[in-house]
Amino acid sequence: MYVCSCFGVTEEQVRAHAAAGACTPRQIAATSGAGTDCGSCVRRIQGLLGRPCPRRTPQATPASSAPAAPTPDPRPAPLTATR
Numbered sequence: 001m002y003v004c005s006c007f008g009v010t011e012e013q014v015r016a017h018a019a020a021g022a023c024t025p026r027q028i029a030a031t032s033g034a035g036t037d038c039g040s041c042v043r044r045i046q047g048l049l050g051r052p053c054p055r056r057t058p059q060a061t062p063a064s065s066a067p068a069a070p071t072p073d074p075r076p077a078p079l080t081a082t083r
């Protein structure tokens, strides 16, 4: 079934590009042109990709060996009585 009628790109072609590593509609457009004319197929392409791009998935940050710097207390220092 065609997903992009402007360029005659099928769902199978989009899936093949995705299997080859494309994970954004822009990457699909770069290889096939799909989505670069009227743009009405971009959401459909995005739906076919359907998964988060591995390169965009947030990476776990390694635990730092240095302790975090203490944050200063924003409250004013208490007044002391001087009688």
Ligand code: FES
Residues within 6 Å of the ligand: 003, 004, 005, 006, 007, 034, 035, 036, 037, 038, 039, 040, 041, 042
């Ligand atoms: S249907 Fe894909 S650019 Fe028009």
